[in-house]
Amino acid sequence: MKRKLAGAIKIIILILIFLSALFLFVYNSKITNTGFPRKILSPMGNSFSIMSLLKSRHVPKKIIYGYLPYWSIPDTKYIQLDKLTDIAYFGVYLNEDGTFMDKLEDNTAEPGLLAWHENEALDELVARAKSAGVRVSLTVISHNDEVSDKFLDCKECWANFITNVEKEMDSKKIRDLNLNFEYVDxxxxxxxxxxxxFVSFTNTELDKKYGGSLVVVSTFADSLVKDRVTDINSLGKVADMIFIMGYDFHRPDSDKAGPVAPIDGKGVYSEYDVRTMLNDYVAVMPPSKIILGVPYYGYNWVVKQGEPNAERIPGDDDIGYSQSQTYAKIMDTILEIKPELKWDDLGKSSYFTYLSPETGSIREVYFENDKSLEVKYQLINEYNLGGVGMWAIGYDGGYQELWELLAKYFIK
Structure with a gap:
């Protein structure tokens, strides 16, 4: 009886193998007969195997921390969760009493909190992220100097904040937090x-409830050389990790166009650079607690001449204005205009100039791409930092190369 049963099982297995082979043969034949490349038609690619679906997710070698602004929620379809360890939703805005802003000045709903409460696409992403082992954090934002001052002066408001932030985190069954306090002055x-x-208090209180939450504090690149609210010497001890906003060394209102995040160039065309910044940070805190934030965007300036680091001219309605642009928007421009891509060797940044088809003005764009980001990722490994962070996921749209670069340096 046992021999007959074993024989029957073998026959069934052989039949299943035959049917699978037949299906794949027919499937491949249909693809071949379309005249289109298989890579375009099949998301599984040429190396697909049924057994690969059974393999476990590759564990990233470092933190891969992506900010997701509420305005980028429509682009969550492009997010590759297998190349992230953390998503920080950006975010909810703090009131001076420790509550969160729910109305704007015109009495309309504050969009960040509204999306956190009601956006179905965000809910779906949070669920998928947790299933994939990706942590989700809530970002609490305070960009109003007066509000921040009053809140920090009110310790009763801190306790109120803990009650409110735990309520918001519990609503999504998460336990991790990002704090983003930025002063204009x-x-x-x-x-x-x-x-x-306040950061120490928050970290302690969340750990009491959740038994090990991850509290990440965002800091300006120049926090160690200018009087910022983020004192790295102390924050490096009380925060779980520091997210260095390693960008905006040039901005739309800068006198000249230049790299958004130059590797070198301090004293040449910027006051600071990424390499000097990292040297300053690792001198006062453990490198393993540092996340280097990189920009998935660039700046597009109206300039006098099409030369490197060209002088910016004031914009107007006729010639246009200098502005920030996402990586996806810049890549769309490159595909449309087909400019000559150039390389700033000191800043290790890509750039190009072109004549605007709409206004005829000369424009110059400095931006990060896979070539410039690769240099930064090499630095992350060289300094043995805790990880990489992106402002912001979704800014790359459907372009794949930045995801592939993350996998190359921090997963494979």
Missing amino acids: FTKKETAAKYSE
Whole structure:
């Protein structure tokens, strides 16, 4: 009886193998007969095998931390969760009493909190991320100096904040937090000390409830050389990780066009650069607690001449304005205009100039692409940093090369 049963099982297995082979033969024949490349028609590619579906997810070698702004939720379809460890939703805005802003000045709903509460696509992404082992964080934002000052001066408001932020985190069954306090003006050391104390308080309270939440604090690149609210010497001790916003060394209102995140060039065309910044940071805190934030965007300036680091001219309605542009928008421009791509060897940044088809003005674009980001990723490994962060996922649209670069340096 056992022999007959074993024989029957073997026959069934052989039949299944035959049927699978027949299906794949027919499928491949249909693809071949269309006249289109198989890579375009099949998301599985040429190396697809049924057994590969059973393999476990490759564990990233470092933190891969992507900000997701609420305005990029429509682009979540492009997110490759297997190349992320963390998604930080950006975000909800803080009131001075520790509550979160739910109305704008015109009495319409505040979009960040509204999306957190009601956006189905965001809910679906959070569910998929958790299933894939990707942490989801809520970003709490305070970009109003007066609000930040009043909040930091009110320790009763800190307790109120903990109650409210735990409620929001519990609504999505998450336990991780990102804090993004940015002052327009420089701050006093007393204010920075209060912020560090608040971060310590928050981290302790969340750990009490969740038993090990990840609290990441975003910091300006120049926090160690200018009076910012983010005092790295103390924050490096009380935060779980620091996300260095390693960009905006040039901005749309800069006198000249230049790299958004130059590797070198301090004293040449910028006050600071990424390499000097990293040297300053690792001198005062463990490299393993540092996430280097990189820009998935660039700046498009109206300039006098089509030369490197060209002088910006004021924009107007006739010639256009200098502005920020996402990686996807810049790549669309490159495909349309077909400019000559150039390389800033000092800043290790790509750039190009072109005549605007709409206004006829000369424009110059400095941006990050896979070539410039590769240099930064090499630095992350060289300095043995904790990871890489992106502002922002979704900014690359459907382009694949930046995801592939993350996999090359931090997963494969």
